[in-house]
Amino acid sequence: xSAIQTALGLVFQPSVLITILFSxxxxxxxxAIPGLTATMAIALLVPVTFFMDPVPAVGAMVTCSAMAIxxxxxxxxxxxxPGTPASAAYTDEAYAMTRNGQGEVALGANLLFSAIGGLFGxxxxxxxxxxxxxxxxxxxxxxxxxxxxxxxxxxxxxxSSSRVKGxxxxxxxxxxxxxxxxxxxxxxxxxxxxxxxxxxxxxxxAMIGLxxxxxxxxxxIAPGSLSAxxxxxxxxxxxWGRMMVQYWRQQVRGNVVGTAIGILPGAGADIAAxxxxxMSKKLSRTPEKFxxxxxxxxxxxxxxxxxxxxxxxxxxxxxGIPGDSITAIVIGVLYLKNMNPGPTIFLNNPQYIYAVFIIxxxxxxxxxxxxxxxxxxxxYVLRIPRRILMPCILMFCIVGAFAINNSVFGITVMLVFGIxxxxxxxxxxxxxxxxxxxxxxxxVEENFVTSMIKSNGSFAGFFERxxxxxxxxxxxxxxxxxxxxxxxxxxxxxxHTAA
Amino acid sequence: xxxxxxxxGCVLLVxxxxxxxxxxxxxxxxxxxxxxxxxxxxxxxxxxxCGVALVAAGIRHWNGAVVWNDWARTHHVWSKLxxxxxxxxxxxxxxxxxxxxxxxxxxxLIFLAMMGVRWWVAALVAxxxxxxxxxxxxxxxxxxxxxxxxGP
Numbered sequence: 001x002s003a004i005q006t007a008l009g010l011v012f013q014p015s016v017l018i019t020i021l022f023s024x025x026x027x028x029x030x031x032a033i034p035g036l037t038a039t040m041a042i043a044l045l046v047p048v049t050f051f052m053d054p055v056p057a058v059g060a061m062v063t064c065s066a067m068a069i070x071x072x073x074x075x076x077x078x079x080x081x082p083g084t085p086a087s088a089a090y091t092d093e094a095y096a097m098t099r100n101g102q103g104e105v106a107l108g109a110n111l112l113f114s115a116i117g118g119l120f121g122x123x124x125x126x127x128x129x130x131x132x133x134x135x136x137x138x139x140x141x142x143x144x145x146x147x148x149x150x151x152x153x154x155x156x157x158x159x160s161s162s163r164v165k166g167x168x169x170x171x172x173x174x175x176x177x178x179x180x181x182x183x184x185x186x187x188x189x190x191x192x193x194x195x196x197x198x199x200x201x202x203x204x205x206a207m208i209g210l211x212x213x214x215x216x217x218x219x220x221i222a223p224g225s226l227s228a229x230x231x232x233x234x235x236x237x238x239x240w241g242r243m244m245v246q247y248w249r250q251q252v253r254g255n256v257v258g259t260a261i262g263i264l265p266g267a268g269a270d271i272a273a274x275x276x277x278x279m280s281k282k283l284s285r286t287p288e289k290f291x292x293x294x295x296x297x298x299x300x301x302x303x304x305x306x307x308x309x310x311x312x313x314x315x316x317x318x319x320g321i322p323g324d325s326i327t328a329i330v331i332g333v334l335y336l337k338n339m340n341p342g343p344t345i346f347l348n349n350p351q352y353i354y355a356v357f358i359i360x361x362x363x364x365x366x367x368x369x370x371x372x373x374x375x376x377x378x379x380y381v382l383r384i385p386r387r388i389l390m391p392c393i394l395m396f397c398i399v400g401a402f403a404i405n406n407s408v409f410g411i412t413v414m415l416v417f418g419i420x421x422x423x424x425x426x427x428x429x430x431x432x433x434x435x436x437x438x439x440x441x442x443x444v445e446e447n448f449v450t451s452m453i454k455s456n457g458s459f460a461g462f463f464e465r466x467x468x469x470x471x472x473x474x475x476x477x478x479x480x481x482x483x484x485x486x487x488x489x490x491x492x493x494x495x496h497t498a499a
Numbered sequence: 500x501x502x503x504x505x506x507x508g509c510v511l512l513v514x515x516x517x518x519x520x521x522x523x524x525x526x527x528x529x530x531x532x533x534x535x536x537x538x539x540x541x542x543x544x545x546x547x548x549c550g551v552a553l554v555a556a557g558i559r560h561w562n563g564a565v566v567w568n569d570w571a572r573t574h575h576v577w578s579k580l581x582x583x584x585x586x587x588x589x590x591x592x593x594x595x596x597x598x599x600x601x602x603x604x605x606x607x608l609i610f611l612a613m614m615g616v617r618w619w620v621a622a623l624v625a626x627x628x629x630x631x632x633x634x635x636x637x638x639x640x641x642x643x644x645x646x647x648x649x650g651p
Binding site for chain 1: 511526553587591607620644
């Protein structure tokens with residue numbers, strides 16, 4: 001009980017609450033601006049959190065990401081341009097509602113069910129994380145190796161259209177993670193005599209490059225101006241009661257699926273929204289209404305993307321394995337703040353864990369009034385021309401990359417990864433597996449090499465412990481399943497093609 | 500601008516071979532079979548495998564080494580990209596001598612003007628954004644942004 005009291009004391013301080021408020025507004029603005037993703041909001045926020053205490057730093061990131069994912073719905077509904085990829089799944093649907101004069105219903109549904117979804121995901125996080133941590137205490141290098149590999153595998157297999165290109169991105173990230181002195185043998189690798197490289201590539205600078213600078217480059221080649229947003233009049237609260245009653249099934253399903261996908265390492269809010277929208281259509285009694293401005297699918301998927309956000313924190317806190325690209329960044333910050341994620345933090349510093357839970361609840365509650373204000377003010381934010389915004393973002397990136405170690409080397413890393421990210425995305429190579437590779441690379445290597453030494457170089461050791469065996473089998477299944485399905489569909493498809 | 504997969508595959512293959520050869524030079528831990536080289540070698544094999552797969556896929560769908568889409572055909576877009584890269588490089592090289600405030604205003608002015616923002620709006624935004632960033636990072640977060648020309 002005392003840990004919870006300490007946590008309440010840590011969170012309910014004027015400075016922490018003001019930080020949360022500021023990051024909420026920041027998240028809302030970045031999320032609402034098309035082309036700026038929730039991950040980018042976090043990337044821009046990280047250099048600022050460097051200078052905060054652990055609790056406000058985590059609070060800022062939790063609030064900012066929740067707001068950004070929700071705010072992505074606003075331009076999707078008003079302009080038919082999703083503010084973040086997580087809103088892309090139901091943008092057409094929401095815009096169709098706006099055209100039918102039901103814009104305020106769509107926005108209201110986005111707000112209400114985003115908040116409820118977030119709270120549901122938080123409840124699961126609160127209940128599941130400590131229980132999982134008990135199990136995780138018994139984990140050895142074998143289990144951690146498989147967990148990390150499973151996370152990387154999911155990132156490649158679920159998140160990208162082309163598996164080979166997802167793998168390319170992952171291997172590039174892993175390669176980057178080997179640079180420097182940080183390896184089990186303590187040998188400098190790929191440093192070529194450069195003293196800056198001995199410390200390794202800082203993943204925050206790399207991430208600012210991959211997610212933010214590459215976006216600036218993309219803007220330069222296609223500045224495209226936005227059309228004026230459709231005006232929304234009327235009460236955003238319209239139909240809240242009716243939607244809650246009529247679509248409670250969709251909402252619960254969206255919450256559960258979203259949280260589950262969030263917990264899955266490597267898959268986050270974007271995928272949760274797509275899966276939930278597809279599922280809603282499949283299970284709906286009126287699938288023909290989908291796409292014509294029907295609120296059913298929006299409710300399910302907008303619940304799912306916010307639920308996924310909290311779900312992604314389960315593996316992040318318990319195992320130190322990111323559930324999505326946002327938690328990948330968060331894990332890096334937790335290490336910097338000496339809040340090393342893993343089961344032991346639940347034993348040694350439970351007050352921090354409770355503080356995270358409290359902040360999650362707070363963030364989803366303040367979403368209601370702030371989100372309401374954001375929707376009313378959306379017209380102004382959406383009118384800021386991007387040709388003014390993007391140069392400022394570039395400058396912000398430069399200073400952010402500099403602030404990591406107060407050295408221009410961070411800016412160099414940022415520029416290199418900005419160009420790399422731009423070329424990769426131009427050629428349909430996803431960047432998310434790369435960032436997961438950079439973050440998890442050291443963990444995979446360390447646990448792999450330790451395990452190999454422990455088992456005297458025998459791969460059988462990786463399957464001898466029960467949990468390791470199950471995790472290993474699951475990982476291999478994810479690898480083999482697509483192949484089996486391909487074979488199966490060919491065998492099943494042959495008679496049809498012959499006929 | 501879409502580079503053909505086969506070309507990307509070739510680049511990856513070259514990278515894989517380079518990583519492999521480099522990893523072979525890493526010293527082993529005495530008495531241990533698994534040292535610093537294991538992981539890079541595995542990555543080299545992974546990259547090489549992806550390279551082969553991409554070469555195979557690229558040759559099957561070959562329609563020129565690079566497919567130029569609309570933006571890549573226009574000359575001025577490439578020069579704009581080059582200017583942005585040059586602006587960042589300029590900051591890396593010159594920030595220590597010139598200092599954050601003058602250099603940031605200059606970089607923002609050039610970028611904003613290039614995107615077709617009216618000059619007085621550009622000047623206003625450049626100064627306002629620079630001061631805002633300076634206040635946030637230097638005063639609030641105590642990041643030692645280089646004073647340069649404005650320093651003592």
